[in-house]
Amino acid sequence: MHGILQGRSVVRTGARISQNAILNHAPSSKQSRAHYAAKKMITIHKEVEKIRNMGISAHIDSGKTTVSERILYYTGRIEDMHEVRGKDQVGAKMDSMELERQRGITIKSAATYTDWKGTNINFIDTPGHVDFTVEVERSLRVLDGAILVLCSVGGVQSQTLTVNRQMKRYNVPCLGFINKLDRAGADPKRVLKQVREKLKHNAAFVQLPIGLESKLSGVVDLVKEQAVYFDGDNGEIVRYDAIPGNMMTEVKAYRQEMIEHISDGDEIVGNMFLEEKVPSVDDLMAGIRRSCIKRSFTPVLVGSALKNKGVQPLLDAVVDFLPNPAERVNMALMEGKEGKTDSIHLDPSRSAQKPFLGLAFKLDIGKVGQLSFVRVYQGRINRGDWVWNTRTGKKCKVNRLVRMHSDEMEDVTEVFAGDICAMTGVECASGDSFVSIPDYKVSMEPIHVPEPVISMSIKAKDATKHSDNFSKAINRFTREDPTFRVFFDPEIKETICQGMGELHLEIYAQRMEREYNTPVVLGKPKVSFRETLLAPVSFDYLHKRQSGGAGQYGRVIGALEPLSPDRNLDLAFKDETKGTNVPKNFIPAIEKGFRASCEKGSLIGAKVSGIIMRLQDGASHVVDSNEYAFINAATGAMNDCYDLGRWQVLEPIMTVEVTAPIEFQGAITAQMQRRHAVVTGSDSAGDWVSLFCEVPLNDMFGYSTEIRSATQGKGEFTMEFCRYSPCLPSTQEQLVQAYQEELEKESGEVVKKKKRN
Template sequence: MRTDRQPLTTVRNLGILAHVDAGKTTLTERVLYATGAVHKRGEVHDGTTVTDFDAQERDRGITIFAAAVSCTWDAHRLNLIDTPGHVDFADEVERSLRVLDGAVAVFDAVAGVEPQSEAVWRQADRHGVPRIAFVNKMDRAGADLDAAVASLRDRLGTVPLVVQMPVGREDTFTGVVDLIRMQALVWDEGSGPAAHTAGPVPQELRAEARRRRRLLDETVAGLHPEALEEFCAHGSVTEEVLGRALRALTLGGEGVVVLCGSAYRNRGVEPLLDAVVAWLPSPADVPPVRGTRDGAEQERAADPAGPFTALAFKVTATTTGRLTYLRVYAGTLRKGDQVLDAGTGRTERIARILRVQADRHAETEEAVAGDIVAVVGPKAARAGSTLCTPRSPLVLEPPQVAEPVVTVAVEARRSTDTGRLATALARLAEEDPSLVVRTDAETGQTVLSGLGELHLEVAVEKVRRDHGLDVVVGRPRVTYRETLLRGVSGLVYRHVKQDGGSGQFAHVVIDVAPLDAQGGEHVTDERGTGFAFRSTVVGGRVPQEYARAVEAGCRDALAEGPLGGHPVTGVRVTLTDGATHSKDSSELAFRAAGRFALREALRACEMQLLEPVSDVSVTVPEDAVGGVLGDLAARRGRVTGSITQAGTTVITATVPLAELFGYASRLRSRTQGRGTFTARPAAYAPVPRPVAEAALAR
């Protein structure tokens, strides 16, 4: 056991973000190798990487679970999280981004910005996480740094600040030109950590390097006052001023530094680590974390001497016990401390504090502000729980949880295993909040909902492997929604109940309309339900507290629609009139009135079924395009574009999620195994009448 406290300015908490197969895990492995944290390079295809330690990750060759590792570079500690790239595990990325200070976004030098790399970029935008970009796989046939940079500019709307250019192309790629120091960095074949040579820029590249450096100076000068002043005075920007400007622009999100390399061949990793240290923020650079205490907002700065405050962002059950992963925002946590779960009011004891290296751990005596650690002891904390000192409680905003879109029925093959299955599914939902377990009211079946077919497949396989259960799984079903096509006005509902003693009385009059009925606007409330409520009652006929109770009752009614019991979205309710009773009216009575009134109104409205649709990107050989387009049309897909380059066509389309089940195997058979596709949830769209009738009849 040890303590390894470092100054806040020498800590970097960063994530590796990218589309699946862009090389995140390989880059993480090379970072660990370059920093000396491991002494042998692991490979994804061999199943020997540090961060893809789960058996399913190694079998499938993809990252499924966000894995944390720590290493040291240039006297700085890097707490690094390798995140999944598949859209079905976007919730793992969301929870990781919630606690990270910076990120490295990895892009394929051939494909540029891909659908899921765009999705994780938008997630990072929402969290305000500064990023630098690494264009990977520069040794691949068709690799083009300029095309990849153009896709960053066009598809992500960012300002790329390119600080390197490649030495050699495709299979002759051997290094990079550092445009800031104007020197060439070259790696030998099979080179070890930091085994590169720095020298003058090759003669044949000097003119192009000078052109690119001037372009960098001009771009930075247009964004940063100090750089502009120097550029106007001298026609160029010095290395020192350029470095300060790049850091300021990165932290402010005004530009993104772009580097390049080949993680697989161990080229470009060390300059990337230097860039992380130089330009990504430390915990001291980020704003104080904000939370609520007794309804008032408070801030906590990253001060080891302040009141202990941490956010749990991941929970896992291991063979040695339950691990709760924390980002410590303020204060110091020591082994044996009592901490408060601010959301539940429960006090827990910290038995052990662990530095995490994927599936391996090193015990330490304390964790301070800025640290990312795992702790043993808390039994009830969930992902999103705030752990803090009991003397100064504070509730931090938890990470957003994505709404499930795919459902399967799950049951144990042997009736004697039913209890064990319930326990296993409850543990799954505890570890992954985006998994929802419930019992179907009509069939009595146990239903598991998640973010996609692969997400559920991995969850069920985890039950089978970890708990030794033989599980039967039903065919996946999508989660539908219901919405209004035409509303009703002036619906009157009187809630009167008399059981002896004080009764219940509430009288309400409501108008119900589609949410976009006024001015064509789209409104989604903070809960994401697509619901808006307002009261136009005058004269105090319905007091404000009762109006709020009516709103709460209306929200209750949105859980089940009249078509098939699906959640309702896109509803605007206006409370226009009502009446109270001097003794029998209460918030409870008006909440019940709101619930029953909206249910009755929805039955009178013209309703429509909605289904989830996905943005799909299909990459196929040119000779298979016709068959793939026909198959997409048969799946009710709407093609939105196609791009052909180097004998390969990328087709983009919008396809109902229900039609994508089994598409991977179908695509492989149509393209002799050469086609690939990605899909990410886009929105909910109306279901055609014949399809809706069939869905509601099931």
């Protein structure tokens, strides 16, 4: 309906309640909702124009899951709405994990599908916390559009910036939805300004709120120039009416502003604007759609999901403005001649007889085995078909095809290009591509996986009792989440887990206890320190043992010297002997004893490096000399050097790059100085600054949390190994003291054990 409606109200609805019931103003009864749910009126359309694949992304606590819950309710997928934190012991449908309901945050992305006015909508609710950013990353990789939810009080926040960069990376069109207009301090106009300035979007309101905070009663559609109200117990009755008289001036001003921004993003509307023609409603709707798909214009809608206002028009905007799979240009990599890789366009037509190509973007390992979430980019696949993994070349049978509804599975027999489904019976890793013809050498571009930023040691509380379950849990979680990595460090003899933040690792520790009955202990990992020599020291050691029969005899003479600083990770051995005092066949044994003694130094028990042993002379015995005797001689010589020499501790120095908005430059510089950093340079680009430093690794633990606190979550850092350098005297003193206490504790336990025996 176009223009301003005068004197009468018109009621429209989705598929939930019958038209007659609404026109007669009959309330929505539980019986009618249950009847709808029981019928499961979800038609799977084969027309690609009737498909929308979209995600819901935002900063933590902006209301994404609440928006998802309302979408499911208004489209008839659930019968009742529930709160995110699960105070009614049920919780939101898309938060299926117990941990999610307890903490009130989304941890795993959840997929579902529904129907709105004849259009199938596949959508994914993603986490908002930065620690689970890979869930957003791989979801946006396969989606055609997104809803960027913004808090009307918080505005553009740290994770909003991250999500925006991810959308830009995959060229995903988006709608803006300013949520929580019922909150005290709600200011949607300030949020729109931030979207333009911080996110650099050509954005404009396509709706205005009618009232704010406790006075929020509806929204004004600026395109169709009509007020929209949401009646009924749960806002399920959508009522269109005339615009309130006190808003007419504001509506005209913002409608003109909207047209100007659309004309900046769309050539056709832009030409009409230059020719001073007044675009019709159809012209504006088409212009918004074209520019939104090109990402040259971002329509911004408003509402309050918690108060059930503005969600149905948001669904209309998903259908009207976001692209269908055929309107997105999807590229694949094809192995060409001479091993060259060519980019090819994929055919999204659901009727085209093209080979099947799908991308496994997410794994979930549970009771049914491995569930592989797949976006189909070309062709079709049926249950029972055989597919080939393009990375491994392995042939797999699709035992089961399902569409996911959060944690529920609904079986289907076939899926087409543009669909999102899940397969069982297929072994793969996140980011693998599947084809239906083994010779079809085509694969999708891989998913960007951010590098972990934090490391902690991890071990089962009771290693003997829970070792099997601990291994199973680690194997499962590392396959599901590519940002969660676990490895054993032989130097420090600890199992190390890496992740995107402390919460990330804490969640996996809790899941191991809950799902595998395996309590684990997380701790600060040991740093791989080194010990080295400060000044040359000479040795002359005789190993002699006689206990009847053949004995042991070996003598080594020489010097131990430090290597140059650029070789402080090396160990060198040089044979400078002359004559036959030390037979040449025993030289390897002496080197072996030397290198074995360097595995554990005398200061802190760390590896010894940066030294060279010069063997200058020695002695042997015709009968008693053997390899074992010279190994012990070299070991004894090293022990003498440990006692007589001057040693120091080396620590790993990391090259750190910190990136943050320029207003936080002083804060991050002060942080680095407190961590004994040497600033080597800085670089600024626009509103962002990068600080380049060299920092001891031992001082970098916990920095991921500190930088987020100091920069409102906007700062991030990367770190890589640079070199080993002498540590501060205070640090060395602490390390030596801790090592001595550890030795005393171990010796005390040995004495107690002997007494018990």
